Amino acid sequence: MTLLTERVPEKRGASPRPPRARHPLRAEAVRGFAPWAGAAMTLTLVVALAAGSERWQGGWAETRDQVHTTAMLLGVPLALAAGCWQGGRERRRGTRELMATAVRGRTAAFLASALPVALWLVAGYAVATALALLATWYCAMGDRPHLGTPLGDAAVLACAALTGQVVGRLVAWRLAPPLLAAAGYVVLGVAGYGDPGSAGHLSPFTDHPSDSVPVWWQPLVTVAWTGGLTAAAVLAHTARRRTLALLPLVAAAAAGTLLVQTGDGLWRTDPLARRQVCDTSSTPQICVNARYEELLPQITRALSGMTSRLEGVENLPVRFEDRQGRPGPDEVELPMITPIGWSVVRGRLTDPEEYAWAAGMTLQGRGECDEVTPRVAAVDDAVEYYLAPSPLRRQFDEHHARGSAAERTALGERLAARERLASMGAEERRAWLSAYFATRGECDAKGVPAL
Known part of the structure; x- marks a missing residue:
């Protein structure tokens, strides 16, 4: 038997279902x-x-x-x-x-x-x-x-x-x-x-x-x-x-x-800040704070010219270090990386030559001396110029050349000391630099080899 279902027609005029209220x-x-x-x-x-x-x-x-x-x-x-x-x-x-x-x-x-x-x-x-x-x-x-x-x-x-x-x-x-x-x-x-x-x-x-x-x-x-x-x-x-x-x-x-x-x-303190990451292929070794590990290859390249000139030289610090506090007896402080925005911007060294010059200055160790004799100052200048001269050094020399008689005399002594150090043979220069770095950090002129 077939059952027929009759469709009930919708009532006209019936209101539609109201939409769901939104929250x-x-x-x-x-x-x-x-x-x-x-x-x-x-x-x-x-x-x-x-x-x-x-x-x-x-x-x-x-x-x-x-x-x-x-x-x-x-x-x-x-x-x-x-x-x-x-x-x-x-x-x-x-x-x-x-x-x-x-x-x-x-x-x-x-x-x-x-x-x-x-x-x-x-x-x-x-x-x-x-x-x-x-x-x-x-x-x-x-x-x-x-x-x-x-x-x-x-x-x-x-x-x-x-x-x-x-x-x-x-x-x-x-x-x-x-x-x-x-x-x-x-x-x-x-x-x-x-x-x-x-x-x-x-x-x-x-x-x-x-x-x-x-x-x-x-x-x-x-x-x-x-x-x-x-x-x-x-x-x-x-x-x-x-x-x-x-x-x-x-x-x-x-x-x-x-x-x-x-x-x-x-x-x-961040544990990374206490750890150093080092490049041991040079003397001194180059160590940076582990927070800036990706910067180490750039710093190594920036200091490569200086470290190559120091090859075979004795009495050098063991390493450049980058952490808070004073460096150890066989260490020297790496030039500043922080605060970011000066020597380092967006992960790049802003001026590698200037950075290398700052590293050479820290190697001398006489930054805390109140005053040194003109002879020691001329020797320090010669070493600084040989290792990594500042890009601004030529401007300073030109300024002193137009200065007073005392400034011109001091400039002449510095230029002569630079020339004597540069004209040495490789073995003689290594021996002289070894004797020079043996007096690193001393403010007295005694023991500083002459040029």
């Missing part, structure tokens, strides 16, 4: 002020970082520190101002009474307005940070990326946006956003570069050496400190039971106590 966060996130705030964060940080790129590009620790400094001094005030402006939106529109009658609670309404701005600001910071890391990656000199600090900074920026939102809802003044931003800049600047004592460790922005790294839990505790204070402010402003604000406040107090008590122990 209010979506509308806030894709339209209005929040995307513009994120774009402003990216533009501000990128412009500030690009303006001083020669000071950080190429060094991972330097990049971390520069991004951190820029995010704290410029990003946090911007986040405070953006949140404060968003917080006064209902007052400017005249919809505060209407929003108060909404079904959603005050905390939910607050978060629906504040979270999109905070998330867009964090996204803008993430874009700027990613661009900075890419700019360092192609010319990195060693070390490794440091990601703990950027993650902590992102949380601090979100907390600043939420705090600004609370202030914007409480302060009915159009000048509140710029004034709040200025106050945040001043407070962070004083805390970062001043000497506020133990309380300074509560600031998310503190100055520290570039060869240090935070302990693994430092970003987490900083987030707990700033996040706890922000959550307490939000709950105290929006929650029906304002006593709930005590819970994050207690967490913030515990985190702040830990930060203050730990103090300088929040940062430790």
